[in-house]
Amino acid sequence: MPKVDDIARRHYGRLLAWLAAGFRDVAAAEDALQDAFAAALRRWPSEGLPNHPEAWLLATAKRRLLDRLRQRKVSDAFADDLRHTLTEAEDAVTWTFPDDRLKLMFVCAHPEIEAALHAPLMLQTVLGLDSRRIADAFVVSPSAMSQRLVRVKAKIAAAALAFEIPEREALPRRLDSVLQAIYAAYTSAWTTTPDAQTRGLAGEAAYLTQLCVDLSPGEPEALGLLALIQFCDARAAARFAVDGAYIPMDEQDVTLWDRGLIAQAEATLDLASRNLTLGRYQLEAAIQSAHISARRRGVPPSAVLPLYRALVSLHPSLGAWTGYAAALVQAGEIQAAKQVLDDLGEDRMRLYQPWWAVMAEVATQLGDTASALRAYDMAEGLEDATAVKAWLRQRRSRLLQ
Structure with missing residues (x-):
């Protein structure tokens, strides 16, 4: 039987998107979804896996949200409206939306939410990182990051911000925040001892970046981030010895590097450069390319300094x-x-x-x-x-x- 945490990683973003859209309260939606997963942990081992796990989780979370509404004694009209919205979401479970997590990330980049909190909100709400790992990514204390996230979720609830997919023409204005969150997720996985969970997060970051490229063809920074991830992934097999010991880049066995993926990364970076608009991720990808060239072709280490x-x-x-x-x-x-x-x-x-x-x-x-x-x-x-x-x-x- 699939593990509950595996199912959570596959479906969490989509379920949260549906719940948040109906309730207009990210924190409440998260609580309800966590309750649903906790119930799954208790019941599925003895009762067996439901035929439609995602529908089961959504129905359980929906009941929790409706209970919360009744506890708050909100108007019957609003409760009925929410019940209708959540029922529609439950009915939609049979449809497959492979980019729903990316959609929710764009939703989190709402213009009424402080820009500096877009990426942290995505990392916690959509990608499931805890406050400590998010804090590490932004070089603040875990307590400070937790407080910021609590405040932004309270603002979302108080303002009843509409959790709707932005119009296509609004996507470019939100793309930078999405790329920032994806890069932070990838970096978090890259800097952690590799295991199934971190490899899954790194793979998900690469997948989401490719979706950004597909969504915005020719966008240089999306291509730059994709090239950066490809360069890093090309060296993944050489970063740790057989016994698990860490090996820094200047000591890695270059024969273990994936030459095909390096060539693919170079091609992606070249495609990004054709736009003639230089950006952060293109430069970071170019730096990775220069480091790789220094090891493979004997290019002097100083060659990377102008890029930095x-x-x-x-x-x-x-x-x-x-x-x-x-x-x-x-x-x-x-x-x-x-x-x-x-x-x-x-x-x-x-x-x-x-x-x-x-x-x-x-x-x-x-x-x-x-x-x-x-x-x-x-x-x-x-x-x-x-x-x-x-x-x-x-x-x-x-x-x-």
């Missing part, structure tokens, strides 16, 4: 600046790397693991063992992936030999 300078000029994120510092280290420009890290500031970066990892390497290169040890300790403490923690610990131990 363009990236931090166009999109000066913490990740872009930290990546630039790491590239400077690889190019042998240690003092310049330290200056970049110092300019970012320790207080600002205290929750950002990559900054501490690069700072540890910079301090090591400069012979500042005490600072390097502290930076490695901070990096390890902020790292979730067991294999990467072990790699950081090993790097730290070398300083004590």
